[in-house]
Amino acid sequence: MMKRFAARITFRSSAWVALLALATLAGCKQNAPPVPGLKATAAGTAIVESSGGHQVGVTGTALSDPLVVQVNDDQGTAVPGALVEFHGPAGVSFDPAAMITDSSGQATTSVTLGSIAGRYQLSAVTPGKSRPVTLDIVATALGYQQRLGSILADKHCNRCHDPESSPQRVSNYDNLEVKPHPFTEGNTLNKMSDADLTSIILHGGPALNRSALMPSYGNTLSAADVRALIAYTRAVADPPYQPAGTVYARK
Amino acid sequence: MQFMKKFLSSAWQALFGDPVRAFGVVSLGLLLALAIAPAKEHFSQWHGYQRRYLTLIRDRGDAVSLRRRFVPGIHQIWLPDLGVVDRCTTCHLGLNEASLSDVSQQPFRKHPAIPHTLDGFGCVICHGGQGAATTVAEAHHSERAGEEPILPPRYIESGCGQCHQNALPGTPQLNLGRTMLTRYGCVHCHAITLPDGSKVVATDHPPSLAHIADKTTREWIYSWLKDPQAFAASTTMPNYKLSDADASDISAYLVSASTPQAGDAAAAGVQSVAHADPSAGPSLYGESFCSSCHAVQNAAGNLVGGDVGPELTRIGNKVRPQWLTAWLENPRIYDATTPMPHYRFTAQQIVTLAGYLQGKSDSDYGASVHLDTADGRQIAHGRKLIVELGCAACHEINGVQKPENFAPELSTIGSKPLAQIVFLPGMEHTMSSYIVAKIREPRAFGASVKMPQFALTASQTDALTTALLALTNRSRTMPDKLRVAAIPETNYQPAGHAGKLIDELACFSCHRFNGRGGDMAPDLSWEGSAVERQWLTDFLHNPNTLRPSLIRRMPRFNLSESDNKELTDYILTVYQSPSIDPELAPTAANSPEIVEHGRQLFYSKYACQACHIIDTKTDKGYIGPTLTQVGSRLTAAWVYAWLRNPQALRPGTTEPNQNLSDDDARALTAFLMSLKGPAGRGAKQ
Missing domain, CATH: 1.10.760.10 (Cytochrome c-like domain)
Structure with missing residues (x-):
């Protein structure tokens, strides 16, 4: 009986060893070609963004425009047939996550952002000739409050604050003698405290010794609306807004 | 066997052979048994998370205050009115901690800012999942009968829609979905009764096929x-x-x-x-x-x-x-x-x-x-197909009756038990993925499915899914005080010959009067208080645009003299605002000083030229209407009341309420009323 028991144990350990070996092999295999079924026929030396960078979306949803990157060679001409992989932090998904560049050297993917609001650092990687080349792309996901802010900004602010015109909304930016700051202008807005921004929204430009062309919104917007607007400007600021955070003395 | 027997009897002898030793062994056994419950708690999943939370906050600057607010043990939010028993905060410990907004490690992140408190509504109302569960798997992913895995964040607005039947500014996806339910004619076939008992009515206009x-x-x-x-x-x-x-x-x-x-x-x-x-x-x-x-x-x-x-x-x-x-x-x-x-x-x-x-x-x-x-x-055979496919649910067709309840009712589709649903192979077993798949390709669920193929984009499908997921059992059973009703469209009908004209000219397609009509053009419920007779007559004859930045404009109708007068009279008499008293307004006899003061207020203190044009040579702002001849367009009483509080006259207008003093409003009114247009332009210089 003991013998049988021993035999069983040895069988088990050998099985474990075999399993381990298989798992390692499988792991190695997974590492070798990143995506099965994709065969790169060419390799570039540079990767550039064609469109779809710096988009602002909503948490958990797909960005409205696809992300398009282009693989180039030394001369800057597009390389068709090169492998491009898209990477992002946990929660971000790409459809497709890896692909071969088309005849114009471009790879297009649709990006779905994660469920946490904030800035997402995405990257597109192509193996390159000697070493992998990486392109960093930034996308911003708005949470409930920030998106409410973006909706309010569209209604009350962007007609003047956004210099971009579209057929649906012609910008008034160029008509103003004193130019307003676009909300993405982090260099200026990041220096202003939340209290200052609240003050200028509630009481208008003169409250901070600025132009009266900025009217007062204190009787039009609620306190929650103003908080949402500030949260939105903070979310889309470029360079990114770094809050001072709560600082406590330790011990 | 002999060996086993021998071994057991010797073990028995060793443990219980002596009464004192037996007492010791039994005590030890009892002690171990008593330790099972504390040990189980100690090694439970949530306890592990609480220990990790304490490690996380230990090195932070505000560790002392975070530690003070931390309560060990299972937490529970119990809201009997809503049927909520949520223990999520047992592991999600930082939801209310403002200083943890920089933590990306779940489950300790701060909850993003929303208009509701955690204690007032709990978690599952919006997020789904099993609130009473105390393990990760059961709370988030369980698919047992009657249970629903956690809602993917892209449909989170459906949570808002359970109470808020009105259109919220912060839920564009839900609002779009609800509009689509009526605009794409879903409710012609699928009946949807809202929690307040009203039916969702289609707003599309499927043409009659009788002729x-x-x-x-x-x-x-x-x-x-x-x-x-x-x-x-x-x-x-x-x-x-x-x-x-x-x-x-x-x-x-x-x-x-x-x-x-x-x-x-x-x-x-x-x-x-x-x-x-x-x-x-x-x-x-x-x-x-x-x-x-x-x-x-x-x-x-x-x-x-x-x-x-x-x-x-x-x-x-x-x-x-x-x-x-x-x-x-x-x-x-x-x-x-x-x-x-x-x-x-x-x-x-x-x-x-x-x-x-x-x-x-x-x-x-x-x-x-x-x-x-x-x-x-x-x-x-054609008629048979029309009956089978339910064409008459939308279109009027001679010889075919409009079918009633042609397709399954969707009033509580968001709470339909997963056990009653036939999922396709390889499909995620959640309500949201079922609805998305059904909208995206209905015939994939079988060749006999009658539901046709709609041409919708992915975001439209998501919006529609969000609106459908909001139709839950909880939205019907919750207390009435939590419900925010939608403001239904009135069935206002203007009277008389003018009413017939308003109908014929389809004014309601673009304008809103007394709570009925479209939103493409301004609400005209109080237009009679706002405009001067001559301007209105001229405008109906030949509309010109008021705002340079607008694309859509009022069409020109070939109205006869008498029809024009009829319509003008009706608008000026009937669409009067009770809050505007023509007597109270500053009269036309304004001194040049007051007009000049008004001009200064316009250009410097309130900088109205940012959005309005008065002098076409110097002013450029074109968000608001051009005011070059506002004095002959609007009444002084309206201008004054508008300056005091624009939102009171037209809710949602973009002109900010600047909280003008009475004097300032009077001076500005005097200035604006002095702008009579081409003939009166000399007044400016």
Whole structure:
């Protein structure tokens, strides 16, 4: 009986060893070609963004425009047939996550952002000739409050604050003698405290010794609306807004 | 066996042979048994998370205050009114900690800012999942009967929709989904009763097919049925994926059942006009602002224009010339409830516009369609198909009754138990993925599924799914005080001859009066208090745009003198605001000093020129209406009341309420009323 028991144990350990070996092999295999079924026929030396960078979306949803990157060679001409992989932090998904560049050297993917609001650092990687080349792309996901802010900004602010015109909304930016700051202008807005921004929204430009062309919104917007607007400007600021955070003395 | 027996008896002897030793062993056993419960708690999943939380906050600057607010053990939010028993905060410990917003490690992150408190509503109301569970797997992913895995964040707005039946500014996806439920005609087949007992009513206008043969040919109907989007990319008509024979039979029945409509033969006056000037067509189309409601595909393939009426890209392929002229002359003869205005075009204009529209055609469209005359059997088969597919749920069809409750009711679709759903192989077992799959490709669930294929984008499908997921059992059982009702459209109907004119001109298609009508143009409920008679008369005769930045404009109707007067009188008498007292307003006799003071306020203190133009040479702002002749357009009483509080007169207007003092408002009114337009422009310099 003991013998049988021993035999069983040895069988088990050998099985474990075999399993381990298989798992390692499988792991190695997974590492070798990143995506099965994709065969790169060419390799570039540079990767550039064609469109779809710096988009602002909503948490958990797909960005409205696809992300398009282009693989180039030394001369800057597009390389068709090169492998491009898209990477992002946990929660971000790409459809497709890896692909071969088309005849114009471009790879297009649709990006779905994660469920946490904030800035997402995405990257597109192509193996390159000697070493992998990486392109960093930034996308911003708005949470409930920030998106409410973006909706309010569209209604009350962007007609003047956004210099971009579209057929649906012609910008008034160029008509103003004193130019307003676009909300993405982090260099200026990041220096202003939340209290200052609240003050200028509630009481208008003169409250901070600025132009009266900025009217007062204190009787039009609620306190929650103003908080949402500030949260939105903070979310889309470029360079990114770094809050001072709560600082406590330790011990 | 012998060996075992020997071993056991010696073990027994060793443990219990001596009474003292036996007592010790039993005590030890009891002690171990008592330790099971604390050990189980110690090694439980949530306890592990609480220990990790304490490690996380230990090194932070505000560790002391975080530690003070930390309560060990299982936490629970119990809200009997809502049926909420949520223990999520046992592990999600940082939800209310403002200083943890930089933590990306779940489950300790701060909850993003929302208008509700955690203690007031709990978690599962919005997020789904099993609130009472204390393990990760059971709380988030359980798929047992009656349980629902956590809701993907992209549909989170459905949580808001359980209480908020009104359109919230912060839930665009839910609002879009709800609009689509009515606009895409979902509720023609699927009944939806809201928690307050009201029914969701469709807002689309599926045309009656009772006189379809007057309007178009059988070949066009056939091509349309085969692929509606091939004719008009923006149409809400779904694709029924009909076979050639079925489409042919249905078209045969529709044509054979159609009765001629008196008046569809073109009017005599129109026929007498020999030829239309081809170049006048596009300009008449533009002047009449057809594009405010109708879209046309441009060369780049983009749709340009509104979506109130059908797309006109290939309209020449569809309509019969006689029908088109009759329709342009008076659309209400063919369709009494159409949103299209009765333009009162002249015979010359009708011929010009009809010729222009006939030219909007695609010679390739339907070129290969040749249908043989249908026999009785085929026509009968066509009728059978129409009944089976429920065409009459949307369209009026001669000889076919409108079916009641044609498709399953969706009033509580968001809470349908997963056990009752047949999922496709490989599909995620959640309600949201089921609804998305069903909308995206209904026929994938079986060839016998009658639901047609809609042409929707991914974001439209998500919006529709969000609106459907909001229809839960909880939305019906929750206390009434939590419910925020939608403001239903009134059935306001203006009276008399003017009321008939307002109907004929389809003012309601764009304007809102007393809680009924569209939102393309301003709300006119209080227009009578706002405008001067002469301006209104002139505007109805020949509308000009008030805002340089607007694309859509009021069309020009060929109103007769008497109709114009009738309408002006009615608007000025009936649409009066009770809050505006004409006596209270500053009178026209304003001293030049006050006018000058008003000008200074306008240009310096309030900087109104940012949005309004007064002097076309220097001012450029074009968000608000141009004010060059505001003194002859608006009444002083309205201007004064508007300056004091614009939102009180038109909720949601973009003009900010600047909280003007009475003196400032009076001075500004005096200044604005001095701007009488071209004749009075001298007043400025």
